[in-house]
Amino acid sequence: MRKLGLWLFLLPVLAFAKHKDTFKFDIHQKDYRFSTVFEMDSKGKPLGTVVKSTFRLRGNYDVYDEYGEWEATGISRLLCLGIFKPWGAEIDVYDTKGNVIGLIDGQVATTEAAKYSIYNSRGERVGIAFMDLTKAGFSILDPEKETHVIARLTRNFISDQIDYWDVMIYDVDVIDPAIIKVFAAFAVDKQEYFKIDK
Numbered sequence: 001m002r003k004l005g006l007w008l009f010l011l012p013v014l015a016f017a018k019h020k021d022t023f024k025f026d027i028h029q030k031d032y033r034f035s036t037v038f039e040m041d042s043k044g045k046p047l048g049t050v051v052k053s054t055f056r057l058r059g060n061y062d063v064y065d066e067y068g069e070w071e072a073t074g075i076s077r078l079l080c081l082g083i084f085k086p087w088g089a090e091i092d093v094y095d096t097k098g099n100v101i102g103l104i105d106g107q108v109a110t111t112e113a114a115k116y117s118i119y120n121s122r123g124e125r126v127g128i129a130f131m132d133l134t135k136a137g138f139s140i141l142d143p144e145k146e147t148h149v150i151a152r153l154t155r156n157f158i159s160d161q162i163d164y165w166d167v168m169i170y171d172v173d174v175i176d177p178a179i180i181k182v183f184a185a186f187a188v189d190k191q192e193y194f195k196i197d198k
Contacts, residue, residue: 021172027184028164038185050185059189061091061182070096074104074182089116091186093179102126102179104186114194116183117143118175127151127175129183135195137165138187140175150174153187155195163197164188 025042027050034054038061040047048065059076077090091104100121107115114131118140127140127150136155142148151169158164167184169177191197 021170023169023172023177024167026164026166027188029162029188031162036189038188040181040184048181050181052185052189059089059091059186061185061189063178063181063185072096072101072178072182074179074186089186089190091182093176093182095178101176104129104179104183114138118179118183120176129153131194138183140180140183142174151180153184155187155191157197159197162188163191165191 023042025040025047028039028041030037030039036052036054038050038052040049046066048063048071049068051062051064053060053062061074062070063072063074065071072093072095074091074093077092088108089104089106093101093103095101102121103117103119103123105117105119107117114129114135116129116138117125118127118129120126125143128143128146129138129140131138136157138153139149140151140153142150148171150171151167154166154168155163156166165184165188167180169175169180187194
């Protein structure tokens with residue numbers, strides 16, 4: 001009986017501990033003369049930025065933390081269908097030492113509005129980002145168990161302004177946060193290709 005009481009006491013604590021691993025931020029696009037900056041905020045405080053320079057031949061997404069320290073870079077591949085349409089984009093993500101963190105790989109053959117496979121540094125597919133049919137957001141699902149939601153990106157439609165997105169990561173240990181940040185910046189950057197804001 002004492003063990004049952006202990007389990008009944010620990011169950012809400014364990015459930016809260018697992019739920020505590022969630023992480024939420026929003027991402028806003030700011031256009032400047034020579035760059036586009038994607039500002040990220042979490043709980044009313046700056047989380048960092050992702051910067052896309054207009055001087056680079058390929059689409060580069062440089063990730064910086066809240067103190068302005070460079071964390072990672074996502075580099076779009078030139079020889080892929082992504083140069084024509086964003087659903088075919090392939091983005092390699094590197095750390096500050098040039099080591100591969102992962103890959104975001106647009107899937108051309110799909111019945112979804114858009115679909116991206118996400119790979120880790122070992123080349124293992126750790127997530128699949130599906131755009132919903134209304135083209136209002138992505139759900140990143142476990143490739144082995146598609147009922148397990150790893151993260152969700154939701155577009156907030158605002159008239160006469162650049163839309164911002166909410167990013168909710170439910171399982172923070174599965175995908176490197178730098179990959180999620182690059183993917184979020186890419187989604188905001190290419191949102192008009194997915195769905196025009198009217």
